[in-house]
Amino acid sequence: MSAAVAAPPTTRGGSTLAGTGHLVRFMLRRDRVRLAVWTGSLVAFYAYFTFALDTVFADPASQQGRAAVMETPAGIVMGGPGYGLDHYTTGVAMANEGITWVVLALAIFSILHMVRHTRAEEESSRSELVRAAVVGRHAPAVAAATTLVVAQAVIAVLSALAMAAVGGLAVVDSFAMTVGSALSALVFGGVALVACQVTAHARAATGLSLAVFGVAFAVRAVGDMQETGGSALSWLSPIAWAQQTRAFVDLRWWPLLLSVVATVALLWVASVLASRRDFGGGLVADRPGRPEARASLRGPLAMAWLQQRGALLWSCLGLGLLWFATGTLLPQIGTMIGDVIADNPVAQQIFGADPSQLSVSFVGVMILYAALCCAGYAIVMSQRPKEEESSGRGEVVFSHPVSRTRWLGAQAVVAGLGTAVLLAVSVYAVWFGAVVVDFHDQTFGDYSVVFWTYLPALAVYVGLVLALYGWAPRFTGAAWALLAYTFVVGMFGSVFEIPDWAYRISPFDWVPEAFSGEVAGGDVAMLWGVALVLGLLGFVGFRRRDLTTG
Amino acid sequence: MTTTTASPGTPPVEIHDLHKHFGSTRALDGLDLTVREGEVAGFLGPNGAGKSTTIRVLLGLLRATSGRARLLGGDPWSDAVTLHRRLAYVPGDVTLWPNLTGGEAIDFLSRLRGKPDVRRKKELLEAFELDPTKKARTYSKGNRQKVALVAALAADVPLLILDEPTSGLDPLMEAVFTEQVRHAKERGASVLLSSHILSEVEKVCDTVTIIRSGRAVESGTLDELRHLTRSNVTAVVDGDPAGVSRVDGVHDLATVDDPEGTRVTFDVDNAAIGEVLTALSALGVRSFTAAPPSLEELFMRHYGEDVSEGPTSGEPAAAGAR
Numbered sequence: 020m021s022a023a024v025a026a027p028p029t030t031r032g033g034s035t036l037a038g039t040g041h042l043v044r045f046m047l048r049r050d051r052v053r054l055a056v057w058t059g060s061l062v063a064f065y066a067y068f069t070f071a072l073d074t075v076f077a078d079p080a081s082q083q084g085r086a087a088v089m090e091t092p093a094g095i096v097m098g099g100p101g102y103g104l105d106h107y108t109t110g111v112a113m114a115n116e117g118i119t120w121v122v123l124a125l126a127i128f129s130i131l132h133m134v135r136h137t138r139a140e141e142e143s144s145r146s147e148l149v150r151a152a153v154v155g156r157h158a159p160a161v162a163a164a165t166t167l168v169v170a171q172a173v174i175a176v177l178s179a180l181a182m183a184a185v186g187g188l189a190v191v192d193s194f195a196m197t198v199g200s201a202l203s204a205l206v207f208g209g210v211a212l213v214a215c216q217v218t219a220h221a222r223a224a225t226g227l228s229l230a231v232f233g234v235a236f237a238v239r240a241v242g243d244m245q246e247t248g249g250s251a252l253s254w255l256s257p258i259a260w261a262q263q264t265r266a267f268v269d270l271r272w273w274p275l276l277l278s279v280v281a282t283v284a285l286l287w288v289a290s291v292l293a294s295r296r297d298f299g300g301g302l303v304a305d306r307p308g309r310p311e312a313r314a315s316l317r318g319p320l321a322m323a324w325l326q327q328r329g330a331l332l333w334s335c336l337g338l339g340l341l342w343f344a345t346g347t348l349l350p351q352i353g354t355m356i357g358d359v360i361a362d363n364p365v366a367q368q369i370f371g372a373d374p375s376q377l378s379v380s381f382v383g384v385m386i387l388y389a390a391l392c393c394a395g396y397a398i399v400m401s402q403r404p405k406e407e408e409s410s411g412r413g414e415v416v417f418s419h420p421v422s423r424t425r426w427l428g429a430q431a432v433v434a435g436l437g438t439a440v441l442l443a444v445s446v447y448a449v450w451f452g453a454v455v456v457d458f459h460d461q462t463f464g465d466y467s468v469v470f471w472t473y474l475p476a477l478a479v480y481v482g483l484v485l486a487l488y489g490w491a492p493r494f495t496g497a498a499w500a501l502l503a504y505t506f507v508v509g510m511f512g513s514v515f516e517i518p519d520w521a522y523r524i525s526p527f528d529w530v531p532e533a534f535s536g537e538v539a540g541g542d543v544a545m546l547w548g549v550a551l552v553l554g555l556l557g558f559v560g561f562r563r564r565d566l567t568t569g
Numbered sequence: 570m571t572t573t574t575a576s577p578g579t580p581p582v583e584i585h586d587l588h589k590h591f592g593s594t595r596a597l598d599g600l601d602l603t604v605r606e607g608e609v610a611g612f613l614g615p616n617g618a619g620k621s622t623t624i625r626v627l628l629g630l631l632r633a634t635s636g637r638a639r640l641l642g643g644d645p646w647s648d649a650v651t652l653h654r655r656l657a658y659v660p661g662d663v664t665l666w667p668n669l670t671g672g673e674a675i676d677f678l679s680r681l682r683g684k685p686d687v688r689r690k691k692e693l694l695e696a697f698e699l700d701p702t703k704k705a706r707t708y709s710k711g712n713r714q715k716v717a718l719v720a721a722l723a724a725d726v727p728l729l730i731l732d733e734p735t736s737g738l739d740p741l742m743e744a745v746f747t748e749q750v751r752h753a754k755e756r757g758a759s760v761l762l763s764s765h766i767l768s769e770v771e772k773v774c775d776t777v778t779i780i781r782s783g784r785a786v787e788s789g790t791l792d793e794l795r796h797l798t799r800s801n802v803t804a805v806v807d808g809d810p811a812g813v814s815r816v817d818g819v820h821d822l823a824t825v826d827d828p829e830g831t832r833v834t835f836d837v838d839n840a841a842i843g844e845v846l847t848a849l850s851a852l853g854v855r856s857f858t859a860a861p862p863s864l865e866e867l868f869m870r871h872y873g874e875d876v877s878e879g880p881t882s883g884e885p886a887a888a889g890a891r
Contacts, residue, residue, distance in 0.1 A: 142706075220706065222667075307702035312669075312676035322677060326666065411664035415717065418628050418658035418730075419681035422650045566630040 038154035042162035046136055050166070057128050058174050064124065065178040065197070068117055069186035072109045082107040088351045089115060090247075093344040093452075096240040100249040100259070103268035110188045110267035114196050118261050121197075123236070125174070125204030129167055130228040133211040136163035139221035141299055150298065157290055160212060164286060167208050171201040192266040195275075199261035202278035206257040207232055209285025216292035219301030257281060319421060319429035326407075327400055331437045334396055338389070338441065339448045345385050346452020349460075352381045378460060382449065383533040387509050389445035390473045390527065391502065394480045396441050398498045400434035401484035405492055409567055423562050427485070431554065435481050439474060446470045461534055469533045475546035479526040482553030489560025492567065501526075579642045580605045581728045581759040582627065587636035589622055589783075596622040598783035599636070604728075604761050604776075609754050611774030612763040613868065619783040620763040621661065624732050627761075628658060641728060654682060657721035661733035661763075663713040665705035671716045672701025678720040686723055693719040696745050710737035722749050729753055729760045735769060747772050767868060779868065799836040801860045802845070805829050808852035816844050829855050 047054070076082050086107035089098045099119055103111035137160050140146035146159055175197040182193040211228040218224050235256040242253030253259040263274040296302055315321055404427055407413045416426060450466040453459070480498060487495045505525040508517065522528040526549075529542040582604035589597040597619050604610040614620050625631045627640050629649030638645050643652045665674045679685035694701055699715045708716070714737045721729065729750075735743050750760055750773045764770050770777060771791065778788040787794060799820070804810075810833040814822040818841025825832045830853075837845050842859075849857070 222706075307700075308670035308673070308704055310670065310672040310701040312673040312680075316673060316677050317680045319681075322666075325669075329668075411660065411662060412666060414625075414628075414630060414660060415658075415663070415678065416681065417630055417649075418653060418656070418660075419678060420650045420653040420683075421681055563632075565632055566625075 035155035035157045036161055037158060038152065039158045039162050039165070042149070042154065042158055043165050046162055046166045047169075050132075054170050058170065058177065061121070061124060061128075061174050062177045062181050065117070065121070066181040066185045069109065069113060069182050069188065072112050073186045076109070076112070082112070085112060088348060091348060091351055092244055093347040094351075095243050096344055097341075099262050100243040100253060101247045102262075102265045104247070108267070109186050110182075110192060113182065113186075113188070114192070114262070114264075114266040114268070118196065118200055118203075119236075119239070119258060121200045122203045122258050122261060123232070125171065125200055126207035126232050127229070129171070129204045129208035130211040130225060130232070132167050132170070133163050133208045134215060134221050134224050134228070136166070137212065138215035138219075138224045142219070142221050147298070157293060160215075160289065160293065164208065164212065168205065171205060175201040189267065192270055195264045195266040195270055195272065196261070199264050199266070199275050199278070202275050202282070203257045203261040205282045206260075206278050206285065207235075209282045209289065212289040213285055213292065216289055216296060217302050219299065219303075319416065319426045320432065322416075323403070323429045323433040327403065327433050327437055330396075330400070331440065334441055335444045338392055339444045342385070342389055342445045342448040343452040343455075346449040346454075346458075347456045349378055349382065349449075349453045350456055350458045352378050379534050382461065384510075385449060386446065386469055386473070386533045387527065389449070390442065390477065390530075391506055391509070393438055393442045393445060393473075393477055394502050394505070397434065397438040397477050397480040398484055398502060400437055401431070401481045401498075402488070402495050403434065404430040405488055405495055408492070413566060417566065424558060427488075427558060427561050431481065431485055431557075435478065438477050438481060442473060442477060443470055446473075465534050468538060472530050472533075472538060472543055473527075475543055475550060476526040476530045478550035479546055479553065482550040482557070485557030486553040486560070487557075489557035489562075489564070492564075578606075579639070581641050582610070582761055583637070583639040584623070584627075585637045587623070587626065587638055588634045589619075589626060589631060590634045595783055597626070597633075597636075600780065600783060601785050601788070602778050602780075604759050606759055607754065607757055608775045609750060609760040609762060609773050611770035611777040612761060612780065613765065613767070613770055613777055614763075614780035615765055618780045620780060621732055622783075623780075624658075624730055624761070624763060627730060628653075655726050656728040656730055657682075657724040657726050658730045659714075659717045659721045659732065659734040661736050662710075663717040665708070665713055665716060667706035668704065670702055670704055671699060671708060671712065674705060674716055675701065675720045675723070679723060682724055682726075686725065689725075690719060690723045693722055693749070696749070697742060711739065711742065714738060715742070718746065718749075722753065725756075727758055729758055729762075731760065732763045733765065734762070735764075735766065743769065799838050800842065801834070801836055802858070803832070803834045804849055804857045805832050805855040806849060806852040807831075807855065810849075810852060812852075813845060813848045816841060816848055819845060 076085050086104040088094045089101060089104060089107075089112075095101065097116070097119070099115040102115060104115075107115075140149070140159065149159065150156075175194070179190065179193040179197040182188045182197070183190045207228060210231045211224060214224040214227040214231075215221075218227065235258055239253055239256035239258045239262075242250045242256065242259065245252065249259055249263060254263070257278060260274045260277045264271060292302060316325065404413075407416075407430070413426075417423070446466050446469055447463075450461070450463060453461070480502070483501065484495050484498045487497060501524075505527050508522060508525045509527050526546060529546050531538045531542065580603050582602065584600055584602040587597050587600040587602075588595070600619065600623060602610075602612070602623065612620055612623070622631065626633050626638055627645050629645045629652075632646050640648075640652050641655055645652065665671070669677070675690060676685065679690065697715045697719060699712060699719060703712075705713065705716070714734065718734060721731075731750075735746050738746060747769065750762065753760060754773075760773075762770065762774060774791065776788065776790050777794060778785050780786070805827050807830045810822070810824055810831055813819060813833065813835065816837075818838035820836045820838075822833065822835035
């Protein structure tokens, strides 16, 4: 505290941290639902992953089949450094493959939490109100970090207990995995807090932190590819610090210290930077943008494209890489699944019992996943008009000579074409991945058939959201229920033995089986018909109803 | 600049017995409102009185439950697109695309209407001191408001619809706004200005409609409306002013001793002003001031009972507020 200020003795102690306790309670109160959902989802993920590995890869032969996949480059990128591949039990697989994804989820949680409670608050000027009260300069950041540590600790403890309970895994090693993952994620929370000092905008801070995570992800993957168990390069990534505890193989705790030290260092850097900047300001000044719009920004179509292209680009990049990597795994899959299927009835129902068709049905399941992701994209993007309308931007546009049909048409065209592009990228990325590793069981033409048959099923989702938007805009989220239903029926329908008509509710059930060589033209036409009718209904409803404004 | 409506003589805005119900809520309950050609019409009322609902019906965003609404000679719902070529609108709370700069948003909106006037836009950017290179997410409320104002005022259209357009603007910018509205009027445009800032309406409006709970409770020119109310009189007289209080139409009379005589203050119904002057001059007037009623008093007379409780709610609650 500055000596120049003659502060009354009562405030000297708290100084820059005054009010932290209040803020901690306030954040927990404000985020009680959000924190509960994150905690629940992550614990469920740990439990589900444990359960799935334990059930599907139950015998040593299938476990070693999986281990063989994890030795391939794509296996390393999407998995881990490869400790314990020679005795690949459930716990070993959890630690080897799970940590990468668990840290991804926990890091995103950490980044969003820190940005939300520090920079986003400052940007919205809500924290101006808070800071005007008896609250120290560092109190919001410290309170955010405290709540994050508490949340991560709760998740780690519950997850470790879940792993031990569901899979009967060693308790100490389970804790090493969950605590290690939590500590790695906290490092990214620290990164986010530093980013929040550097830039004045919440979105930029989030983007910057996610970019750092992306680099850490790539560094770990490349480092681990050079050497089983990780090379010197791997150790530069916080994700590796959790993996290097060698949980379930040969447990050691000291790598976790790296995470602790890094987090403390980052928090210290953030506090130094925070002391040097003004409230609401960042270390990097805003760059001015264009004073005039490009000539191409003309009309609702151009605007819809401008608003959706970022999401499309990143979705194509992320999902494209994921499905490309999956494609490179195809040659190993046949062997792996063969081992799995041999005496596992559940897996037989998912992948089919015919060994010669194994890789085909595996690609089919992967394509189903890819299409589900695209359906998610279709739902999100088709809901954009609703966001435009309720934010009040729609009102401004509609006070100009723009008809409702033209405006909604522009939004729907961009969302629909974007979905088609994403599906094409996903499907051909699998094909390209397979070609790169010289796997030619399915031709380019086969993949094209898959693309053209899944496309109308995705159009149904766009149509459904439009119809809901036209008639009951509050319920556009109902489309997610259909997607969840499609997923469950597509993956587990055969396991639950549900009746035929229940299958038919899922749009994907009308899509011919991938690479089966049979295309039921009637079904495909039916999908297009349903999509078209739903879409038109949406337009009719939207032209008739009041707009929600303000 | 020619800004004639389709059929001369039809008022640009004509609303009669307009109803709009949201479920069981009656947002508009038999509203009448007219904006004549070349006129700046004030539309006055507190939050929730139905001003924005009226404007959204006019813009074709909401469909009226019943009643008649005509806009520039057309139907606001079914002819929305063609009508919007001839009007510009500024909402009270502007939301912009966070990843676009203010300049980009202005250009986008102007291009929706047709050929934008680049020189006019420049003038307005300078007048409102708006930096068009900043991303919309960094703009304050006032600056977002300026973006909408520049986009709307740059359009050479016969009708401006402004819904509390100065919320968030500082007094300097309010002055710029007032000037721009006058400018629009000079080139022949009609303006519907919804507001709850009375001084603003007093400065620029030719007529005023006061709305309450979805219906117009008063409407006319400012002078006409003032005529319906009271003036505030302060005078210093030699004699005993007790007789003045007996005049019908004098209210709240108070006297104070003054070095030059007796200072008397009271409110008087404008209809009784002649009689009061006669009574006062008989007492020997040393000084005399009479203030016309402000819009605020008009306003408070209609809303007084919402503000001040009790049996005197029918009285002009703001009489002492000046």
